[in-house]
Amino acid sequence: MTTNAKTLYDKLWQSHIVDVQEDGNCLIYIDRQIIHEVTSPQAFESLRAAGRTLAHPEAMLAVPDHNVPTSADRATAINAEDSQIQLDTLERNCKDFKVDYIPMMDARQGIVHIVGPEQGFTLPGMTIVCGDSHTSTHGAFGALAFGIGTSEVEHVMATQTLVLHKLKNMRVDVDGEVGKGVTAKDIALAIIGKIGTAGGTGHVIEFTGSAIRNLSMEGRMTLCNMSIEAGARSGIIAPDQTTFDYVMGRPQSPKGAAFEQAVAYWKTLPTDQGALYDKEIFLRGEDIVPQVTWGTSPENVLPITGIVPNPDDVTDKDRKIAMQRALDYMGLTAGQKLQDVKIDRVFVGSCTNGRIEDIRAVADVVRGKKVHDNVTAWVVPGSGLVKLQAEEEGLDKILRDAGFDWREPGCSMCLAMNADKLEPFERCASTSNRNFEGRQGQKGRTHLMSPAMAAAAAVTGHLTDVREL
Amino acid sequence: MDKFTRLSAIAAPLPMANIDTDMIIPQQYLKTIKRTGLGVSAFSNIRYHDDGSEREDFILNKPAYRKAEILIAGENFGCGSSREHAPWALKDFGLKCIIAPSFADIFYGNCFKNGLLPIKLPQETIDLLLDDASRGANAIITVDLENQEISGPDGGKVSFEIDPYRKHCLLNGLDDIGLTLEKKDKIKDFEAQKRLSQPWLFKD
Numbered sequence: 126m127t128t129n130a131k132t133l134y135d136k137l138w139q140s141h142i143v144d145v146q147e148d149g150n151c152l153i154y155i156d157r158q159i160i161h162e163v164t165s166p167q168a169f170e171s172l173r174a175a176g177r178t179l180a181h182p183e184a185m186l187a188v189p190d191h192n193v194p195t196s197a198d199r200a201t202a203i204n205a206e207d208s209q210i211q212l213d214t215l216e217r218n219c220k221d222f223k224v225d226y227i228p229m230m231d232a233r234q235g236i237v238h239i240v241g242p243e244q245g246f247t248l249p250g251m252t253i254v255c256g257d258s259h260t261s262t263h264g265a266f267g268a269l270a271f272g273i274g275t276s277e278v279e280h281v282m283a284t285q286t287l288v289l290h291k292l293k294n295m296r297v298d299v300d301g302e303v304g305k306g307v308t309a310k311d312i313a314l315a316i317i318g319k320i321g322t323a324g325g326t327g328h329v330i331e332f333t334g335s336a337i338r339n340l341s342m343e344g345r346m347t348l349c350n351m352s353i354e355a356g357a358r359s360g361i362i363a364p365d366q367t368t369f370d371y372v373m374g375r376p377q378s379p380k381g382a383a384f385e386q387a388v389a390y391w392k393t394l395p396t397d398q399g400a401l402y403d404k405e406i407f408l409r410g411e412d413i414v415p416q417v418t419w420g421t422s423p424e425n426v427l428p429i430t431g432i433v434p435n436p437d438d439v440t441d442k443d444r445k446i447a448m449q450r451a452l453d454y455m456g457l458t459a460g461q462k463l464q465d466v467k468i469d470r471v472f473v474g475s476c477t478n479g480r481i482e483d484i485r486a487v488a489d490v491v492r493g494k495k496v497h498d499n500v501t502a503w504v505v506p507g508s509g510l511v512k513l514q515a516e517e518e519g520l521d522k523i524l525r526d527a528g529f530d531w532r533e534p535g536c537s538m539c540l541a542m543n544a545d546k547l548e549p550f551e552r553c554a555s556t557s558n559r560n561f562e563g564r565q566g567q568k569g570r571t572h573l574m575s576p577a578m579a580a581a582a583a584v585t586g587h588l589t590d591v592r593e594l
Numbered sequence: 595m596d597k598f599t600r601l602s603a604i605a606a607p608l609p610m611a612n613i614d615t616d617m618i619i620p621q622q623y624l625k626t627i628k629r630t631g632l633g634v635s636a637f638s639n640i641r642y643h644d645d646g647s648e649r650e651d652f653i654l655n656k657p658a659y660r661k662a663e664i665l666i667a668g669e670n671f672g673c674g675s676s677r678e679h680a681p682w683a684l685k686d687f688g689l690k691c692i693i694a695p696s697f698a699d700i701f702y703g704n705c706f707k708n709g710l711l712p713i714k715l716p717q718e719t720i721d722l723l724l725d726d727a728s729r730g731a732n733a734i735i736t737v738d739l740e741n742q743e744i745s746g747p748d749g750g751k752v753s754f755e756i757d758p759y760r761k762h763c764l765l766n767g768l769d770d771i772g773l774t775l776e777k778k779d780k781i782k783d784f785e786a787q788k789r790l791s792q793p794w795l796f797k798d
Contacts, residue, residue, distance in 0.1 A: 143784045144777055148758040152777060154784055156795055164677065166627035177771070180781075183797045192625065207625035214627050251795070258676040258700055272700055274678035275629075276707035284774045286781060290757065292699075322612060323670040326699055356673070358699045379794035387794045422612050443668060447611055540675075542621045561616040561674060563639050 130397035132294045133363050134329045137269040137394070141252050143286055153289045155281045156251040157184055159237045160224070162215040163191045163542070164256030168279035169218040179222050180285040186246050187219045187226040190236045191542045193535040195505050200230055208543065235508020235534040238262040238476035242346065243510055245375025249364035249391040254281055258353045259476045259558065265345035266372070267364035267394050269329070272353065293403040295328035295357065299336040301410035306592040308486065309344030310478060310556065310575035312336065312408075313351035314416035318426040320406060325357030328404060331396065332362050336410035342371040343482035350477045354423040354558055363395035417463055417588055418560045418573040420451035425560070427463060429578065429590045435459035454562055455570050456550065463588050466572070470553040471502035471583040472565070473576050474532075475539035478556035479507025481514050483576040487529075488520040490580035490591060496528035497586030503530045505537040505545075529583070541566045554582035596709030597767035601690055602736040603663035605727040606653050609720075611668035615675045615701060619683040632679055633686030654687075658730030664737065666720060666727050667694040671712075672701025681708045691737050693744075695720050706760045709767065711739060713754045722746070739765055 131139070144152040160168075165187070172178075179185070192208040193199065204212070212229070219226035227234050233244065238259055241247040247263045253270040254260060256278045263270035277287055297316055317324070330352050332345075340348065345362050352360025369388050372378045379387045414428040425448075427434070436448040436459065452459065457466065473479075473487050487504060496502045504524050506512035512534055515521055521531045538545040539557035547553055547569025556579050557564075560571035572588060581591040623635040641652045648655045654662060665684070671694040672680060681704045684692070691711045705712040715723070726733045726746045733747040739761060744752050763770055789796055 144780050146759060148762075150757070150759045152774065152780070154781070154788070163624050167629050167678075170627070175769075175771070181798075205625070211625055211627060248795075250792070256676055256678075258674065260676075272676035274676055274681075274700060274704035274707060276678060276704065280771050280774065283771050284778075284781065285785075286774055288759065288770060288774065322673055323696055323698070326670070326696060353700075356670070356698065377797075383794045387792070390792060422614075443609060443611060540621050542624060559614075559616070559674060561614045563620050564616050567620075567639065 130400035132396045132400045132402065133267060133331055133361055133394055134269065134294050135400070137250065137252070137361070138291055140250070141269070150288050150290050152286050153252060154286055155254055157186070157246060157253045158278070158281050159241050159246070159253070159255040160185060160187045160278065161191055161237050161257065162189045162211040164275050165218065165278055166211060166214045167275045168282060169222070171279050172282055177283045179224070179282050182223045184285065185224045186241065186244070187215060187224050188234060188237050188240050189215055189229055191536045191540065193229050194543060195532040195535045195537045195545055197533065199533050232509040232513060235506070235511065236476045236479060236536055238350065239479055239507035239511065242266065242342070243375065243508060245372060245378030248372060248378065248387070249368055250394055254287070259350050261352045261358065261360050262346050262350040262476055264349040264352065264359050264361040265342060266368055267361060267391065269359055269361065271358040292358070293328045294401070295325055295330045295404040295406070296402040297330050297332050297406045297408070298334040299332065299408045299410055300334040301336055302339070303336055303410040303413055306415055306577060307413050308575040308577060309340050309347040311413055311416045313348050314418070314423065314426045314573065315408060315413045316406070317351065317355045317423045318416065319408065320355055322354060322422055322424045323356040325352060325355040328357050329359045329361060330355065330357040332360060337362060338365065341482055342367060343480040346480065347477055351558055364391045415575065415578050415591055417578065419455065419457060419463060420448070421454055421560055421562050422451070423558070423560060423573060425451055426573070429463055429588060431463050433457045433459055433461040433463065464590060466588045467552070467586055468500060468554045468572070468582050468588065469551045470547060471500060471579050472505070472538045472553055472555040472557060473503065473579050474505030474507060474537050475557040476507065477558040478576050479505065479511065481511050483556065484511065484515045484520050485518070486576045487580040488523040490577050490594065491527040491529070491584060492523050494527055494584045496583045499586050500583055501530070502528065502583040503532055503538065505532045506534045508534045538565055540564060554579045554588065595707065595767045595769060598690065598709050598711050598739055598764045600736070600738045600740070601663060602734050603690070604659060604661055604731055605664035605666050605723065605733070605735045606659040606662035607724045607727040608653050608665055608667045609724055612670045612673055613667055614673050615677050615680040618672065618680040619677065624677060624679050629682050630686060632683035633688065636683040636687040663689055664691045664693065664735055665689050666723050667692060669695040671697050673698040676700045678704045678707070681705045681710045685710050693720065693723060706764060709764065711737065711764060713737070713744070715752065715754055719752050722750070
């Protein structure tokens with residue numbers, strides 16, 4: 126082992142150091158910032174109050190996503206007044222500060238973490254931030270991408286930098302081949318089940334191994350998206366040919382000789398042989414079965430073949446209480462088979478699973494079948510371009526024929542900041558990222574799973590092992 | 595930003611693990627374009643009944659803790675979203691210091707930007723402080739940032755670790771954007787170099 130060997134994270138970090146402070150913190154250059162309507166207004170307000178300007182408006186991209194209606198009549202739909210104020214404020218701020226803004230009715234509009242990669246705004250080797258914890262998604266490209274608070278949004282706006290301390294290197298290796306019906310979402314949930322929601326705290330997780338390399342860019346984005354649910358602000362995957370093929374030809378990606386020059390650089394980014402990680406976790410692809418959450422934290426996850434766990438089996442007092450609280454909230458009984466749990470709603474979408482591959486997976490499962498009578502099922506494409514692509518492939522017809530509601534792009538029911546939400550005690554098979562209490566609507570009950578698993582549940586009306594459908 | 599130097603206050607025990615940002619400030623309150631006024635909505639799902647009345651079993655609703663300025667919580671406090679509305683809501687509610695065995699990274703950083711001090715301590719120490727805090731208004735806890743020390747009501751002292759830069763900014767109530775802008779020339783030099791080595795990154 127050589128001491129000079131560097132990890133992907135080490136290289137991303139070192140190539141962005143503007144200044145090393147005496148206290149060890151570094152001033153880190155930020156290549157790109159994405160903004161949306163919820164976490165940016167206060168940053169613009171303070172910027173104005175201090176008489177400051179944007180350091181690089183051209184390095185920013187703005188898209189409204191959290192608050193937008195996803196109904197077909199979205200152009201004229203009456204939005205809640207406070208939502209509309211946030212949307213109008215974003216538009217006005219972008220106009221005033223000359224930030225590239227994709228309006229709601231533009232075909233490219235969608236969830237920020239889906240739009241960035243689609244537009245080629247996200248590139249390998251970059252530092253990318255956004256006032257949204259799922260910014261980790263962009264790590265799929267071998268970019269150092271992480272969520273920040275509004276004060277940091279403002280700091281980047283004003284200076285194009287952040288003061289940061291270097292995090293530790295963690296490697297999560299998934300080698301081998303995953304079985305049929307097992308997706309990137311199942312890999313992500315299995316990892317969180319193993320290390321817990323604080324397992325990656327203080328670390329950047331690099332995902333390695335053949336099961337990761339074999340994922341498409343869509344799958345890699347799903348996995349990196351969920352790294353924050355494992356506590357890691359960033360999850361990264363080394364760029365390779367799959368990455369370059371995805372990036373090539375995107376509206377904002379480099380073209381021609383510049384692309385070749387960029388690829389040559391991007392090829393230097395993967396972790397050097399012999400580089401050391403502070404923490405390493407190993408999983409086998411073959412061991413991962415479709416996953417589903419039973420509680421109110423993403424770490425409350427089990428194989429679909431499992432049963433609802435019993436708090437009496439836990440010795441730690443606080444954990445026992447937390448587990449009982451989760452079961453009470455979810456309306457589940459210890460010992461109950463997960464596959465017997467009946468559902469009311471299905472939500473396919475979000476920055477975790479709102480991409481074309483996800484919609485194809487749902488269509489594959491429900492083709493020629495019907496959504497169960499007791500279930501209301503939605504597919505919310507992650508962007509207008511995903512929606513168009515799906516419609517070109519005829520997927521919307523398959524979904525509509527099966528009884529799905531085919532909606533307009535946005536964050537929708539992932540966080541219920543818009544009209545899309547669960548009613549109290551409604552139970553949802555959801556492809557989103559968080560099953561926290563109240564996340565999808567007050568007293569709503571969320572079971573996280575892959576798009577294929579959500580589709581299977583839509584058809585049967587209960588949590589279902591998609592491999593057996 | 596408000597300074598944080600020394601605080602003597604009532605500490606409320608909330609020894610729950612994984613208190614997430616959705617619990618601290620639910621999504622329906624994020625539709626504001628201001629930083630203030632969120633205190634009334636802090637912890638709303640566990641603080642209020644459906645009809646808006648207060649739940650008696652929520653610690654900060656109990657008479658002994660209504661004036662608490664320190665919260666002692668379980669591990670992984672602030673996990674979930676990056677919403678700075680979480681520290682804004684806690685601050686607006688009147689809390690100035692959160693003590694827990696561990697914090698989620700984004701939330702932890704956000705606290706410092708708002709004059710809210712997050713302190714990490716080992717679970718054994720937390721257990722002792724929880725014990726102190728269970729005595730309500732009879733147990734004032736003092737947090738001294740300068741000396742990185744917490745004193746319990748019985749005179750016991752524990753020290754805590756904190757990043758020196760963050761400590762400096764908190765003690766002096768500094769605006770770190772102002773500090774960074776002092777390095778404008780270094781940033782310009784870095785950009786100039788980067789334009790040469792990675793020209794595809796620059797659009798202007």
